[in-house]
Amino acid sequence: RAKQTHGCSYAIFETSRDSDPATHITLEPELWEALRQEQFVLFYQPRIDLRTGKIIGAEALMRWRHPERGLVQPDEFIPVAEKTGLIVPMGYWAIHQAGQDMRRFRDAGFRYGSIGVNLSFRQFKDEFLARTIRRIIDKNEIDPTRLEFELTESALFADETHVQSCLKELSELGIDFSLDDFGTGYSSFALLQKLPISTLKIDKSFVGGVNSSKDDEEIVRAVINLAHNLNKKVIAEGVENKAQLEFLIRHECDQVQGYFFSPPVPVEDFMRMLRNN
Numbered sequence: 001r002a003k004q005t006h007g008c009s010y011a012i013f014e015t016s017r018d019s020d021p022a023t024h025i026t027l028e029p030e031l032w033e034a035l036r037q038e039q040f041v042l043f044y045q046p047r048i049d050l051r052t053g054k055i056i057g058a059e060a061l062m063r064w065r066h067p068e069r070g071l072v073q074p075d076e077f078i079p080v081a082e083k084t085g086l087i088v089p090m091g092y093w094a095i096h097q098a099g100q101d102m103r104r105f106r107d108a109g110f111r112y113g114s115i116g117v118n119l120s121f122r123q124f125k126d127e128f129l130a131r132t133i134r135r136i137i138d139k140n141e142i143d144p145t146r147l148e149f150e151l152t153e154s155a156l157f158a159d160e161t162h163v164q165s166c167l168k169e170l171s172e173l174g175i176d177f178s179l180d181d182f183g184t185g186y187s188s189f190a191l192l193q194k195l196p197i198s199t200l201k202i203d204k205s206f207v208g209g210v211n212s213s214k215d216d217e218e219i220v221r222a223v224i225n226l227a228h229n230l231n232k233k234v235i236a237e238g239v240e241n242k243a244q245l246e247f248l249i250r251h252e253c254d255q256v257q258g259y260f261f262s263p264p265v266p267v268e269d270f271m272r273m274l275r276n277n
């Protein structure tokens with residue numbers, strides 16, 4: 001199903017199982033309950049700086065500790081949360097939780113760059129987004145310079161002035177923004193210049209094709225060059241093997257994230273990694 005906004009049509013819901021209305025109906029009250037009972041957890045996937053070979057931060061990724069089903073992956077509930085609007089309170093919870101975890105990292109004396117939290121396009125429909133994030137930051141004494149938000153290109157299709165003012169307000173606090181899954185959406189170069197986005201994250205579908213598809217290799221190289229020419233950092237997602245890593249080093253990608261180094265892990269495991277960093 002394509003959604004019509006500001007004359008741009010884009011498909012968001014077409015692939016996932018949430019297109020099955022039954023899933024959506026049964027899951028919504030369960031998700032509310034999960035939020036209330038604090039069944040969501042954040043896992044952390046380290047990001048590695050290719051210049052130093054050290055962990056420079058992590059992406060926070062939500063999981064659902066379901067009382068019967070065990071650990072449920074985001075693909076099974078985030079699309080429903082987006083569709084029902086529940087992603088708004090869930091997203092605020094994630095920022096709050098990441099802030100608590102960042103405090104633990106700081107108290108343990110760890111040195112790290114930043115923690116990335118995903119923001120859904122749907123959260124930009126909330127007129128209080130920037131104000132609420134500010135409040136969460138103040139109340140929890142979160143260091144905004146260690147916080148980074150990952151947006152997908154779909155977020156940029158929301159009300160443009162609202163997105164622009166949110167990003168501006170938050171970036172003035174020292175928060176960085178990165179563009180997630182870059183290359184799979186419809187971002188325009190004009191928007192890339194206009195918005196305070198400091199990092200491009202190359203989608204794992206392109207990274208996965210390195211060393212097997214010439215086209216994917218060209219795309220990865222082009223995105224690295226584009227990022228650097230626009231004075232942005234570039235991160236490759238989904239690095240699974242040494243050949244991909246070597247390609248990325250050769251083409252001067254800044255950071256990598258992927259199963260080759262580590263899958264997303266519970267916070268205690270991530271802290272162990274920081275300790276040995």
Ligand code: C2E
Nearest residue numbers: 061062073074078094118119120238239240257258259264
């Ligand atoms: P994403 O933000 O693009 O996150 C990267 C996804 O790639 C994660 O999937 C991660 O586990 C996976 N990944 C990392 N390295 C590799 C690799 O080497 N190979 C492969 N095949 N996959 C790798 P995950 O954790 O299942 O999350 C899926 C998506 O769910 C995320 O994609 C993000 O869009 C969404 N999501 C997760 N947590 C949150 C959240 O707190 N808020 C919002 N709005 N969305 C979230």
Ligand code: MG
Nearest residue numbers: 059118150180
């Ligand atoms: Mg992400």
Ligand code: MG
Nearest residue numbers: 180181203237
């Ligand atoms: Mg991604």
Ligand code: MG
Nearest residue numbers: 152180181203
């Ligand atoms: Mg994604």
